[in-house]
Amino acid sequence: MQDVAKRSDDVSAVPEPVRPVTVNDDAVRAALAQHLSRISGSRTEITSFGRKSSGFSWITYAFVARSSEGDRKLILRVGPPNGLFAPYSVLPQVYALQSLAGSGVPVPALVSSERDGAEIGFPFFICTHVEGDVPAPWTASELDPDHKRAIARQFVEILASLHRIDAGTTPFASPQQGGQRAEVRAIAGWRASLARPTARYYPLLDWGGRWLEDNCPQPPCRTIVHGDYRIGNFIERSGWIVAILDWELTHLGDPHEDLAWAMMPTFNARSRKLYGVLERTEVIDLYQRTSGIAVSDKSLAFYEAYALYQAAAIQMCAVRAFEVDRFNDMRLAVMASQMPSIVRAFERALEAAA
């Protein structure tokens, strides 16, 4: 059953919190106990608290909330001040978890969220823990191909379900800015990110970003776009996908964007097949049949180029975090070495899309 989500981000009367520079796990744990005690109205103790992954962006903690009502396994996600996409907003994830509860798209249930981080010091949200495994694209080869096929087909069907949702009835439809098309606004956002001062300037990215903005196709319909829909961003259990994760880049846009991103060889152990098993034509046929949205070759080619542009922009965020913001994580530093191959692939993809 879904928990009732409690929004506690209306802090208009609360003074601006003093933000710590780095995320201290002990301080987060203490503040989390206070927060849960306050919103539940009963003393809550935090046990089995620990970082669940070492991602590049949001920090994920798993914990058990112990109160007079019993134990609940929950997940806390915190947007650190020096993460890859800082400064963070909880809104895309909160909107997604709220809008999709009870839909054909499985998501963890939202428990609480705070956009200004008054209590913990950083924007955060809490959701239910979903049991299961998160498959990594590169370990896919170790799995049974029939199992992978079943998961890949579900993965496409869930994407179709997401794109069938009437986005106009969700909070994603409300924040329109300046009348610019949503999908063009997303491209402009990455262009602005790439235009920030960094160690390297790539002529092809500057030129290609302008091309993408000038040539962005009209979408067949405007849907909720996950923004990072790929193998590795879901939980599976006993042959079923039980939760789609990581909604931080979710926005309104062209459904081709998710389809192109999901089929990037990078997320499929360098294979052109989805999860290494589902042929491209099979993916498109299944998606069209289940979503009712006709896939355009031209739009798909455009979004394949855009996927590489976005990948390059994300790598540059990493390089910037290391070189300019001096975030000491060597994984960010080595991402810079991927830039030449991504930029070359982007140029080839643009040629195909033009």
Place this chain on the structure above:
Amino acid sequence: MSTSFERLIDGIIDALQIHVVPNSNDDFVRGQVYSAIYALNGLKLAADWKAGPLLEQVRLQDDTFAAVERLADGMAHPEIPAMPRVPSDMSDAAAIEALRDDGDRRLGRLLLWASGADARAVNRDLATGIEQLLRRATCDQLKIELATTPKSMLQQIAGGERDGGTAPG
């Protein structure tokens, strides 16, 4: 010394000191790490990027500027620098890297110009030809970088796995 080279060395040292040393309970392993930190501090004082690939990139950029200048004869275009930009006796990698980065920005301005409406209005075919030339040249420049890029270790880096296998535990 190049800023990015120095930052890379500092980052490696910090990662070892902050993440590896506190999580190592083995005296021998800590000794290895401190030795590596010492060696890195030595590299910081004595080493820098290899100048060869940077020089190759700057020369390729110069060839591209010359070709654009020749093709765009008579068209108003963004400024092309005087060449050669690297004196024959220059070996300071940081200075060559700065020239390469400046060259990239200039090539970017030329590419945006050649693919823009103004250049096309003057001579569409010529502008398209220059755009193609610039795209090819910047891709060739990336090939030089690729030649000095080690094989990807994405799965080990992202997942902390050994030899591409599943992480223990």
